[in-house]
Amino acid sequence: MPTEAQALELEKFLPYRLSVLAQLVSESLHDLYAGPFELSVTQWRVMAALGRFAPLTASDVGQRIVMDKVAVSRAVASLMKRGLVERATDLDDRRRASLRLTEKGRTVHAQIVPLALKYEADLYQPLSAEERQALNSLCDRLFAHAKLLRNGP
Numbered sequence: 001m002p003t004e005a006q007a008l009e010l011e012k013f014l015p016y017r018l019s020v021l022a023q024l025v026s027e028s029l030h031d032l033y034a035g036p037f038e039l040s041v042t043q044w045r046v047m048a049a050l051g052r053f054a055p056l057t058a059s060d061v062g063q064r065i066v067m068d069k070v071a072v073s074r075a076v077a078s079l080m081k082r083g084l085v086e087r088a089t090d091l092d093d094r095r096r097a098s099l100r101l102t103e104k105g106r107t108v109h110a111q112i113v114p115l116a117l118k119y120e121a122d123l124y125q126p127l128s129a130e131e132r133q134a135l136n137s138l139c140d141r142l143f144a145h146a147k148l149l150r151n152g153p
Contacts, residue, residue: 032115037108042067042075047101050085051109055098084108
């Protein structure tokens with residue numbers, strides 16, 4: 001039985017707070033593009049990765065957006081069916097297929113990006129420029145360290 005010193009205060013527990021914050025932010029951002037563009041969170045993340053880094057394989061996309069292969073594959077299949085993403089066989093390695101946004105996909109991406117950036121600016125609003133910079137630096141450090149804890153040195 002834990003002693004009082006060992007009690008877990010969930011509302012102050014960093015992993016819990018980060019999870020809840022991430023969920024709240026993700027849901028709020030999703031509300032901006034779900035209805036008008038009929039995209040799920042995973043579909044938008046795939047499009048965002050391809051919009052910035054294409055061409056990418058499905059595996060590369062999964063690594064960039066930190067999502068499992070099954071979720072990425074489903075999102076890619078759905079986006080391809082809607083004509084937002086296209087797949088091309090690598091000429092150097094026929095076993096490898098790369099993904100990129102179609103023209104229609106680039107148009108949708110270009111419509112969502114300003115909404116996402118405005119949401120980010122609104123979210124940052126209560127923080128000063130120095131606090132924003134500090135938060136970004138701290139998040140970078142925590143992200144790198146969390147990856148080490150997950151994967152080992």
